[in-house]
Amino acid sequence: MxxxxxxxxxxxxxxxxxxxxxxxxxxxxxxxxxxxxxxxxxxxxxxxxxxxxxxxxxxxxxxxxxxxxxxxxxxxxxxxxxxxxxxxxxxxxxxxxxxxxxxxxxxxxxxxxxxxxxxxxxxxxxxxxxxxxxxLVPKKESRQFRALVFGDPQVYSQQDLDWFRKGILEEVKDVKGMTFGMSLGDLVGDNLHLFADYKREMATLGIPWYNMVGNHDLNFDNGVDSLSDESYEATFGPANYAFEYGKAHFIVLDDILAPDPRKNSGYWAGLRPDQLEFVKNDLANTDTAKLIVISYHIPMKDYGGRAFRTADRVKLFEYLKNYAHVLLMSGHTHLQKQNFYTREEGWLGEGQLHEYNAGTTSGDWYSGELDQNNVPFATMRDGTEKGYAFLNLDGNTYSIDYKVAGKPSAYQMSIFAPKVIGHRKDTSVDFYVNFFMGTENSKVEYRIGEGKWVPMNRVQTIDPNYYQAFERWDLTDELMSGRRPSDAAISSHLWKGVISTELPLGNHIVNIRAADMFGRVFTAERQVRVDAPKPLPKVK
Structure with a gap:
């Protein structure tokens, strides 16, 4: 007390x-x-x-x-x-x-x-x-536009910068029609001298770029929260600010309390009273018909107050109660997840409030095996492959596209399934689909060939694709280049289906279709072969 x-x-x-x-x-x-x-x-x-x-x-x-x-x-x-x-x-x-x-x-x-x-x-x-x-310069803005969203570039070294450039930036340079971009904090990894290098690399994209501070972008040696972003301010400007495009009003906040006021060291997530006052005063001058997009680094899910200071979120939601169109965006976790806030968590608007906890451009901190360009695959612990997002605005409505780096835009899910199964060897064989932008309410279905569509079951477990890649580091006979991936984490967007072993001998196509929270349907497929079981050899 x-x-x-x-x-x-x-x-x-x-x-x-x-x-x-x-x-x-x-x-x-x-x-x-x-x-x-x-x-x-x-x-x-x-x-x-x-x-x-x-x-x-x-x-x-x-x-x-x-x-x-x-x-x-x-x-x-x-x-x-x-x-x-x-x-x-x-x-x-x-x-x-x-x-x-x-x-x-x-x-x-x-x-x-x-x-x-x-x-x-x-x-x-x-x-x-x-x-x-x-x-200011007059510039007509369309009510329909797209913005790039980067989660946690988090470069710790010049090597990370090389990987970031080759794995992300060289691809993004070819993307056309972007109005602006935004990074969701952790621009660097504690070495704040790298701000200048990050800034130089980002400039090559050729579009206006907004930034925010993350817990790895702070001056922890000052010992006062209000002075923890001094180097960030010197490079990028205010850590709390707002701007408008089209029918959208963007608010960017530094939601890291450093030091953590509970122990006077480390950090905690929350908002100071002066920041909340800024939001209150800003919203008082903002049309309630606009889409409000609030971006910050650490998600507002509090997990019993351990991760985010609950009272600050409740106060923020109070200021948002008159706004029917609100989106929250965060980074930090190196996972991808769609969080939703309800009245039990302080949300006073209708329905649920969506927070997009974005996947990261650094993936699992630049870990894992190297691709053909000697860049780490860096798949995140929940099986989300590293990449970036597009925020699509249409008036005061929005949708979000996730783009896996190095793969076609249609690639929205990974599949873990056996290549071959034995005819009538077992009753059935499990397979898994990781739908990267899935929510707990997403409808994911499958069918074999031209058969009937069958719902898949959402499961909360680790992605077997990720775990298989992770195990290679423990089972290899020779050391591999790069950094060992992090331990697997429970995925919030994993579904399980079954393949019957009663299928006829031969090749079969497993078709997948998945609908995201915006009503869009994505498809994928995987071939599975059914073979006659091999007879057991005689005991020697």
Whole structure:
């Protein structure tokens, strides 16, 4: 009980500082930031005398959100450690730098990041300018568009960067028609010097790219959660921000509490009061008819409070209660799963709230045997093969496509089945289908040849394909190149069927069809041969 009260008291203190103390963080002198959001007609990034301001555009200091006045001017309180940013409205573009990173923010940190940090942070920014202006350029946006989604690139070394480039980026460069892309945290693996290398590699895709912070992107040496993202901020900007495209409003959040307030070390998942206040204020300025897409690194499933601080999720869901169209996206687990939140978990809207816990571009941390290009297959522990996703937007509705790296887009499931079975040797033989985007309600069926379609049974067990590949590392006579895969995990999207041994001798096609949560049907097939059993040899 004492610990709970202590945490609640700390939360109140933080909330008061966040909401009311911006004027006094690091300074006893109140400051007000002001400037214009304007139409940058000549594209020079500076507000010229003939360039007009834009009214009714949202600007934030990371907590408060205000709308610009008729002349495009805004005013916001600011302390000595804040990032000001414009919330890009639909049908406008923000400047994009040479690394394809959107430039929609201004960092105000006169003293810079703590000098004692292991990795470099923000350099001293000097006094607050008289005006902090934000340029926008009119750009008509379709209400139908696609965005790329990367789960956990998580490069630990130059070797990982080579694998990431060859296994993912070279393929994605050929993808056309993408509006922008987003990585769901864990851009690197603890070595924050690699931010620059990651940024350089991502720029080769040639599309605007939004990022977020993960638990492997943090400055743990600062010992304060609000300072744990200093190196990230120096490279990518604010860890909490928002922007709009078409009929969708995107909110990006840093949901890692570092250090974990329960033990003052490590990390926990949750949201600080100032972050929740930002979401509340942002949504207050957002049309309830829009699709709200909230992205963060660690999934919000709490598992009894062990993984995510439950009270923070409940508060977030309270702010979302008036929005009928909401999608959550996360990474972190190196699995792929469709999570759903109900009233029992604090969701106040109709039906269930969908969280797409995305598969990763690093797969199982670049582990496993190497392919023809000497890149690890890195299949994830639940049998999901490494890849990336497409978020498809149509007005305020969405669908998601998962793309396995190096395979056709139609490849949406793996099959584990025997190549040959004995005629009437046993009653039946089991086979398994791993439907990568499946949910517990997905309809997965099979038939043999032109026979009747039969429902498959969803099972919660490990993927036998994954386990077979995993065992090779223990049974090999010679060491294999690469890193041994992680132990298998229970798959949330695995189905089992049976093949009768009464089938006639010869080859048979096992046809599979599976419907995803968006009503789309995917197919696959596998050939199985039925042979006459071999007679047993005489005992020697």
């Amino acid at each position: 004492f610990k709970t009260n202590n945490l609640n008291w700390q939360a109140r203190i933080i909330s008061m500082i966040a909401v009311f103390g911006l004027l006094h963080i690091g300074s006893v002198v109140a400051q007000t930031a002001t400037g214009f959001v304007y139409v940058d007609k000549n594209g020079n990034g500076k507000k010229d005398s003939r360039e007009t301001g834009l009214p009714n555009v949202a600007v934030s200091n990371g907590v408060q959100v205000v709308k610009t006045k008729k002349d495009g001017r805004y005013e916001l309180p600011i302390g000595n450690d804040n990032i000001l940013f414009v919330i890009k409205p639909s049908d406008f573009a923000v400047p994009i730098d040479s690394a394809m990173l959107p430039r929609y923010y201004y960092i105000h940190k006169p003293g810079g990041s703590p000098a004692s940090m292991k990795y470099p942070g923000v350099k001293p920014t000097g006094p607050l300018p008289e005006e902090v202006n934000f340029a």
